[in-house]
Amino acid sequence: MSPGNVEDRPPEVRVANPPVERVGRTMEKLLDTADVSKVFGEPVAHGQLLLIPAAEVVAIAGVGMGSGGAVGFIAEQGQRSRGSGGGGGGGGKTLARSVAVIVASPEGVEVRPIFDWTKIALAAFTAAGFIVASWKGMKRGGR
Amino acid sequence: MFFETKRGPAVRHGGRVLVPVGRTWGLRVPWSRAAFVWNRPLGVEVEGPGEQRFLPVPDRTRGIQWALLGLGAAVFLLSRFLRKR
Numbered sequence: 001m002s003p004g005n006v007e008d009r010p011p012e013v014r015v016a017n018p019p020v021e022r023v024g025r026t027m028e029k030l031l032d033t034a035d036v037s038k039v040f041g042e043p044v045a046h047g048q049l050l051l052i053p054a055a056e057v058v059a060i061a062g063v064g065m066g067s068g069g070a071v072g073f074i075a076e077q078g079q080r081s082r083g084s085g086g087g088g089g090g091g092g093k094t095l096a097r098s099v100a101v102i103v104a105s106p107e108g109v110e111v112r113p114i115f116d117w118t119k120i121a122l123a124a125f126t127a128a129g130f131i132v133a134s135w136k137g138m139k140r141g142g143r
Numbered sequence: 144m145f146f147e148t149k150r151g152p153a154v155r156h157g158g159r160v161l162v163p164v165g166r167t168w169g170l171r172v173p174w175s176r177a178a179f180v181w182n183r184p185l186g187v188e189v190e191g192p193g194e195q196r197f198l199p200v201p202d203r204t205r206g207i208q209w210a211l212l213g214l215g216a217a218v219f220l221l222s223r224f225l226r227k228r
Contacts, residue, residue: 023176027171027176027178030178030180035149035165035167035182036149036150036151036163036164036165037151038182039151039163039165039182039183039184040151040163040165040184043154043156045156048157050154050156050157050161052154052161052163052187054163054184054200055184056181056182056183056184056202057180057181057182057183058179058180058181058182059178059179059180059182060177060178060179060180061177061178062172062176062177062178063176063177064176090176097204099183099184099200099202099204100184100200100201100202100203102161102163102187102198102200104156104157104159104161105157106157109159109161109187109189109198110198111186111187111198111199111200111201113201113202113203113204114203114204115203115204115207116204119204119208120204120207120208120211123207123208123211123212124211126211126212126215127211127212127214127215128215129215130215130216130218130219131214131215131218131219133219134218134219134221134222134223135222137222137223137226138222138225138226
């Protein structure tokens with residue numbers, strides 16, 4: 001968008017789109033999580049055992065930005081007035097949850113699952129809510 | 144959107160070679176600067192003297208969550224069906 005009068009533009013040299021470059025770098029960092037090393041931890045040796053932790057990793061990010069400008073004419077002063085502005089924002093989150101541990105021993109290799117009891121309890125409460133609501137609805141319908 | 148299955152570096156232990164395998168599902172929204180990456184362990188390849196197998200890494204927590212939510216939804220739908228009859 002062209003604001004029209006460009007003579008009052010500051011004389012310093014502007015860096016070409018630094019926020020856009022920063023956004024690109026952030027996105028690259030996010031996509032770096034798509035790697036096996038982020039899912040499987042460093043192997044831990046304990047006696048004759050070797051433990052490899054495994055986790056699920058979820059990453060989400062979003063960025064938005066915008067800018068605009070306008071030119072107006074002030075009739076009382078007989079002058080043109082211009083203004084412009086821009087802004088941006090973004091956010092992201094990375095979540096990781098242990099899924100299992102791979103245990104290698106002289107007897108063999110096995111996968112031992114890890115249970116997230118908090119998540120299971122929340123799912124159980126949700127299911128119980130559905131069941132209680134259904135049961136109450138059936139009782140009301142039966143009358 | 145992309146799906147990728149990647150192998151990690153091999154780990155040697157007790158005459159066996161373990162190769163971790165992970166799967167990635169990613170989504171990059173074309174019209175905005177947003178991205179989503181879901182990375183999970185798929186399993187481990189085990190190679191040893193006289194053995195070669197793939198051990199899957201099950202997500203038991205997710206399985207139980209889906210089972211509980213499915214049970215709740217099934218009871219809810221069944222009760223609606225019985226009430227209509």
